[in-house]
Amino acid sequence: MKIIDKTPYLNKKGAIGPLERIQGTFALGTNWYADMKGQEEVMAALSKYLDSKFVLLRNPILPGTQDVRLPLVLSGPPGVFLLNVTNVRGMFRAKGEEWGVISIDHFKPVRPNLLTLTARYCQGLQMFLEKQGVMNMLTAEPILLATNPGMHVDTIRPLVRVVMVDALERFAVSIRDARALQSGEDAQLIIDRILEPKVTKKEAPAPVIPADQRQTPMYDPNERFKEQASAPVAESGGEALVSSQVEAAPAPVKPAAAPAKPAKKKPAKSQGNINITNRQMAIIVGVFAFLVICLIVLIAIAFYLNAG
Secondary structure: OEEEEOOOOOOOOOOOOHHHHHHHHHHHOOOHHHHHHHHHHHHHHHHHHOOOOOEEEEOOEOOOOOOOEOOEEEEEOOEEEEEEEEOOOEEEEEEEOEEEEEEOOEEEEOOOOHHHHHHHHHHHHHHHHHHHOOOOOOOOEEEEEEOOOOEEEEEEEEOOEEEOHHHHHHHHHHHHOOOOOOOHHHHHHHHHHHHOOOOOOOOOOOOOOOHHHOOOOOOOOHHHHHHHHHOOOOOOOHHHHHHHHHHHOOOOOOOOOOOOOOOOOOOOOOOOOOOOOHHHHHHHHHHHHHHHHHHHHHHHHHHHHHHO
16 A cells, blocks of 8 residues: 655654654644554554555645645545544544533533544545546545544444444455455546646636627618529519519618717806905905094094194
């Protein structure tokens, strides 16, 4: 089995060292390192039974997203499998879409819901491969793998298939012996499309012409007469037929004249009138009255002086 590892926080040797473990735990959560160890157990079990026709892609980023990492993608002759590995401990119940723990005969939902999370991973992978045109009527199958011996899952028609650690090798054998649905080249092509997606060019939309700018061909009523007149005339009564067509031909229809645009009203020219506000008028009257009073006072003073 071919393995392509895209796991983050690997050292130069392709392993997770102490420093990388701390970085991954802070970035991806406390269960990250345990799940990575569980993936290694799954990879070891699959490698015992699957040949070079199978390709396993580990922790790739789903194309079209920025930070969605798929856990394990297995592609081979039987099809495509999305393998979500968990290495937690405890008593769990998987019923339909429900995922939770069992404590003293009580069911308590927990997050993350590993059933719906696995299904969403697989749905995103399915949609991407369909857009790439490499599925060939295949359907990716989501599978939840529990690798911790201290984990027990009570299943009641779960949303996705759940495989326990003691059934891991039987699962590998079942995939090996499954009916082939595609060739080894097609299986490799699916992995190649995830690593290097094919870019599809979008056709430019046709330009939208406004209704008032569309050119509508005008119908010429004389066009039909021209076609009939150009046809061969019958030997007997041909002239009468042509003359009747000429008489019956309707008069050419002149295109309706475009409605005249209303003339824009020009603003009336100013006639030289001076617009004075009430306040300005009051100021002028007040100044005039003050000047008149001053004039009367001056006349009175002059008269008084002359009289003395």
